[in-house]
Amino acid sequence: MITLRDISDQDLVSLLREGNKDAYTEIYNRYKWLLHAHAYKKLGDRDAANDLVQELFTSLWTRRGDIVLISTLSAYLYTAVRNRVLNMMEHKQVESKYIDSLAAYTSNYVAGTDHLVREKQLMAIIETEIAALPPKMREVFELSRKSHLSHKEIAEQLNISEETVKKQVKNALKVLRVRLGLVLYIFLLVKF
Incomplete structure (x- = not known):
């Protein structure tokens, strides 16, 4: 008997597009730890990596009908993690610049x-x-x-x-x- 563990990523994605929750769960189980490790390596923060992976899988489910694989599912997921990491880093840089400018302003301000x-x-x-x-x-x-x-x-x-x-x-x-x-x-x- 063939189970979802035995079918290819391409077939899982096809089932996912149809709204198959078991296919989604199988994709999650196949890739969650690999993606978490990849995100953690880039961010150095386990909680942030965990949040990022959870948001990725939430997005995967909500946008399941729009998924188009150009190469493989793993490449698609790794690219999604990379893009989210880059967005997170960019956001932190903007936040840091804002805090620095606010600190500079307040240090020059006489109350x-x-x-x-x-x-x-x-x-x-x-x-x-x-x-x-x-x-x-x-x-x-x-x-x-x-x-x-x-x-x-x-x-x-x-x-x-x-x-x-x-x-x-x-x-x-x-x-x-x-x-x-x-x-x-x-x-x-x-x-x-």
């Missing part, structure tokens, strides 16, 4: 009394959002950002793994970015 008041208000908002984090996440975040401890030092102090510390800090930053993004926008909109 007046009004701006000092706004800065205190903003710090109070940030402190409120930090206080709203789950207790363990808040503790790890504060040790990292306020006490300036390394992940290793935090892990030793709290008796948890460095990976847990890294994940807690990353999750705290995600939560704060979402919560403070809108707050900062409204704050700037109202004050200027």
Whole structure:
């Protein structure tokens, strides 16, 4: 009996175009680790590589009817990973330039009394959002950002793994970015 594991990539793609979920699963199982390894080698960040591969496979499913293979499925997928890595790197460069220009602007700026008041208000908002984090996440975040401890030092102090510390800090930053993004926008909109 022939299973999906035994059929060629070309046949899997044909089945995928027809909406066959089992063919999609077989493609995912054949290539997810190879693509993840390829993305990780380029990015040096396992979480980013994992996100990139997940987004690629989500896109593969949603755009399955539009897939045109010029050569092989593996070449198609590797090219898609390469393009996403390049887009990600380009985005990081733009983000870095923006942060650098913002830092240069703020270092050359002399704050007046009004701006000092706004800065205190903003710090109070940030402190409120930090206080709203789950207790363990808040503790790890504060040790990292306020006490300036390394992940290793935090892990030793709290008796948890460095990976847990890294994940807690990353999750705290995600939560704060979402919560403070809108707050900062409204704050700037109202004050200027």
